[in-house]
Amino acid sequence: MIYVDADACPVKAEVERVGTRHKLRMFVVSNGGIRPSPNPLVETVIVPDGPDVADMWIADRVTKGDVVITGDIPLADRCIANGALVLKHNGEALTEKNIGNVLATRDLMTDMRAADPFRQGGGKPFSKADRARFLDALERVVRAAARHV
Template sequence: MTIFIDGDAFPNLLKPIVLRAINKQQIKTYVISNKKITIGESQSISYSIVDTKADEADDKIVQMLSKDDLVITADIPLASRVIDLEAHAIDHRGDMYTKDNVKQYLAIRNLMQSIRDSGELTKGPAPFGQKDAQMFANSINSFLQKYNKN
């Protein structure tokens, strides 16, 4: 298994959590972003900076992805592409995207975008905090225990 991190909006609170998991299980990890992002130093982590064009990081992740890899992203369209390729995706708050829920997440995202495009003001997600980081830590640790077969 390989982990891919969509690095452009990766919360700082998650960096030490992910670094510990990567180092503990020695999982090959790629951080893909359109600017310099540092999760931490590890022989298991490779950093790749892509062009700033829309979806460039997403496209690179999908291009490199294999079945059963894990992608960490809050980007629902990317998560949908990942699930279509029979890989796994988890968001920054610890929610796993699945075949059963990703289309629903995508539909809600598109509906909210349509509402915003019509001029309505909508609330964004609640601020990311320590509780979210803990939920993410629990989710990723559980996932890695189940799926990582070093």
């Protein structure tokens, strides 16, 4: 199965394309504002508003061999602990080997932003190259997940 943390996810269509090709059930989880897919393999899950409700829904259900798409680092950590394979929207794999460093960097950046209220975040726009990199990474992860089951 594939779980998508769908709020602000720029690659929902790509996940659906790869998931459909592999005949995988997909859960697209958000607190609203997304259009349900007519694809019978895609289940749109709308959770109540609230901090981390979508994250909790996903983390409570993923198991070994599932694939999770998220940019949320604490959610990724919980999913990895449950045996899931995790990809960020840019195609970066989050694993047992790198999640500790990623969490530490996230915490450091949160502290730096809190210390400097004028520090402006904002990343670069999501490009076609980012989309292609994600598709390639998702294909690899889906195949790896099939071997873990």
